[in-house]
Amino acid sequence: MNTRLPRWVWVGAISLAGIAGMVNAVGFLGFEHMAVSHVTGTTTQLGTALADGDWRSVRHLWAVLIAFSLGAVLSGLIIQDSTLRLGRRYGVALALEAALLLAAIPLFQRQQLNGALLAAMACGLQNAMVTTYSGAVVRTTHLSGMFTDLGIGLGHLLRGLPMPMRRLTLSGLIISGFLCGGILGTWGFRAFGYHALAIPAALTGATGIGYVIYRNHALRLLRQPGSTPDDSGAPEREHRREG
Template sequence: MLKELKSDRTLSQNLMLASSTAFVAGMTNVAGVIAFLTFTSNVTGHVATLARHVVERNFHEILIFFVWLFAFFFGAFVASFLIWSFQRRSRYVAHAAPVVLEIILMVPIAVYGHQFYKETDTEREIIIGAMLFCMGLQNSLASTISGGLIKTSHLSGLFTDLGSELAEWLHPHTEKTEVLRNKLYIRFTILGFYFFGGLVGAYLFNLYDFMIFYLIPLVLLTIIAYDLLPLLRYRLTRPGSRNTQ
């Protein structure tokens, strides 16, 4: 799921990456809305709110929203920087590094939210910033390794691409190519799993509060483990290994 670049990726690899990251983004966004009354998987709405605060001269809010926007941007920057830094050593390591960093950040968010969160404005602002950084990491990673095909932290661009590609598919004068069909599969997968993640996030947050944030690192671990399990199986079953003697 992580070790191949755009030119070498199969449809199943793209579908698995799209579904898992869209599920995480949907869950994160809905949980953020319920817990903090703000979006935590994208910055589109934050730009509009920032403009309102600028007009109203709410200087503290202006600073906070600038920090949140920068957090998402910096997450994307860090993901790409990590990929370029480890690319020569191992493509898998390069692509797994942003996911590992996202897990490292999401676990403390879950622990702090579940055990220590007192609902103060400062706590809320810091946690939202950390979650936006994580979504910037994830969105940049998925976009980079899929050649821009997979972006799962927001749906505005998705609906634009889906509308354009669906019109092309349904138009009587266009060719129904496999590439176009696969793109539609991926778009609908992202949409479906983002919505499904949102449903799961809302349902579980109402039951277990911040404990649902423990689920997000587990889903991210499956992304990392997908490429490791075949290698581990091979090493355990290859001729000469202890398990085959």
């Protein structure tokens, strides 16, 4: 199996992980202190709120979980596939994510839960855009799977088994991107408040534009006589079907 990832996968993975890290930092530092980019912690908080009978928190936490899921629903409607493949409508999904983040800013400023809901929906949309690339699981809004993959790889190394370098490298990129995004999001929130969400919104838009440019260039190359689909897995016939 080819272990070389296309450039657009590398750039997209680290960019989107950084964006999620920034959004999550702003959401966590905000008025409700909610983690909006993943649902494990939110579900745990929901369980404790149910046990304590804190019905206000129960409503808020349920709403965040539903919003994240609705973002995934939007991704399913737009992308219509769970496999990462050049030629899909990722540009449309990224543009919608940027719009959701921008719309969340004034709501956050008014201390409304709806700001967190839009941010969670944006994260759900981003996370659901891709599931796998050539067997490597791609998740950009939470890190449990990434750290699990690194642990599995270390276990293989200790046993003298082959290292899944593609998966480990992708995991390392996503972890690094998310961590850097959290740092930048914290600095941005302290300097600009909720307007810091404009930074990941702009980066999301730029990532979407960059993807569209790269996709169009790659598909033009595929139309040339004698060309064959590269490891992006995007034959010209898929572009005609998706476009």
